[in-house]
Amino acid sequence: MPSVFLPNVSDGRISAFTRRMHASPINLKEHTPNSIFSRIPGSEVPHQKIKHSAKVTVVGVGNVGMACAQTMLSAGLLNELALVDAQRDKLQGELLDLQHAAAFLPRVKIVADTDYHVSADFDICIVTAGARQREGESRIDLFERNVNLFKKIIPELIRHSPDTKLLIVSNPVDILAFASWKLSGLPPNRVIGSGTNLDSSRLRFLLAVRRVFDIAKKSWRSSIRWLSTVPMK
Numbered sequence: 001m002p003s004v005f006l007p008n009v010s011d012g013r014i015s016a017f018t019r020r021m022h023a024s025p026i027n028l029k030e031h032t033p034n035s036i037f038s039r040i041p042g043s044e045v046p047h048q049k050i051k052h053s054a055k056v057t058v059v060g061v062g063n064v065g066m067a068c069a070q071t072m073l074s075a076g077l078l079n080e081l082a083l084v085d086a087q088r089d090k091l092q093g094e095l096l097d098l099q100h101a102a103a104f105l106p107r108v109k110i111v112a113d114t115d116y117h118v119s120a121d122f123d124i125c126i127v128t129a130g131a132r133q134r135e136g137e138s139r140i141d142l143f144e145r146n147v148n149l150f151k152k153i154i155p156e157l158i159r160h161s162p163d164t165k166l167l168i169v170s171n172p173v174d175i176l177a178f179a180s181w182k183l184s185g186l187p188p189n190r191v192i193g194s195g196t197n198l199d200s201s202r203l204r205f206l207l208a209v210r211r212v213f214d215i216a217k218k219s220w221r222s223s224i225r226w227l228s229t230v231p232m233k
Contacts, residue, residue: 053076053077053078053079054077054078054079054123054124055078055079055081055082055121055122055123055124056072056077056078056080056081056082056122056123056124056126057081057082057083057084057118057119057122057124057125057126057157057161057164058081058082058083058084058126058128059084059085059119059126059127059128059129059153059157060084060127060128060130060170061085061087061090061091061112062128062129064128064169065083065085065126065128065129066094068126068128068169069081069083069098070098073098073105073106073108074105076106078106079109080108080109080110080111080122081098081108081109081110081111082110082111082112082113082118082119082122083095083110083111083113083118084112084113084114084115084116084118084119085112085114085129086114086129088114091112091113091114092112094112095110095111095112116156116157116159116160117160119161119164120160120161121160121161121163122160122161122164123161123163123164123165124164124165124166125157125161125164125165125166125167126167126169127150127153127154127157127167127169127170127176127180128170129149129153129170130146130149130171130176131145131146131149139172143172143175143176146170146171146172146176147176147179150170150176150179150180151183154166154180154183154184155183155184157184158184158185158186165186165190165191165192166180166181166184166186166190166191166192167192167193168180168191168192168193169193169194173193173194173195174193174195176193177191177192
């Protein structure tokens with residue numbers, strides 16, 4: 001096996017270290033593959049076919065749900081999108097908006113219904129539906145109403161898509177993600193809550209406005225989303 005040399009460089013600005021490297025070739029015969037490029041034990045990753053697009057259901061066509069749908073469509077992450085909501089008129093209106101914009105988006109099959117059968121065999125189900133907090137209503141009371149709502153939503157999603165992954169966005173997200181895990185019977189790694197990502201983004205923005213740039217890059221907020229958060233670095 002031939003030795004490997006660095007290129008011949010005549011530039012006087014080259015460092016002494018580089019000149020020494022240039023003068024001393026590396027003989028690959030002296031190095032076995034195990035001594036240079038040895039594989040770390042346990043680092044082998046099984047071959048998996050990468051899926052570049054997915055079938056995604058969005059439950060709840062309010063501002064958050066439609067923002068999720070439009071972002072995924074614009075990013076080209078979907079080949080099928082299903083919208084589910086209890087309000088048929090609003091659902092049809094949002095569906096028409098997306099269909100009318102189809103010329104400016106990647107080609108995606110978009111369906112909508114009040115029945116969960118349209119979500120059958122979908123890869124991911126994003127739940128943004130939730131009751132609005134009434135005037136004078138405590139957060140605990142609102143949580144109980146949302147849990148009762150989830151008792152109808154989650155089993156229907158799992159019945160039609162038993163292999164799906166759940167992404168919970170509704171508030172209080174951490175508690176509802178836990179409730180969704182219990183209601184779904186799915187493994188915990190297939191039920192995900194959005195957590196304090198939004199709070200962390202807000203914190204970074206406020207720190208950046210005050211020109212605390214180093215902290216803004218590394219800070220996040222921890223605790224139960226929507227009930228209380230603690231800034232951390």
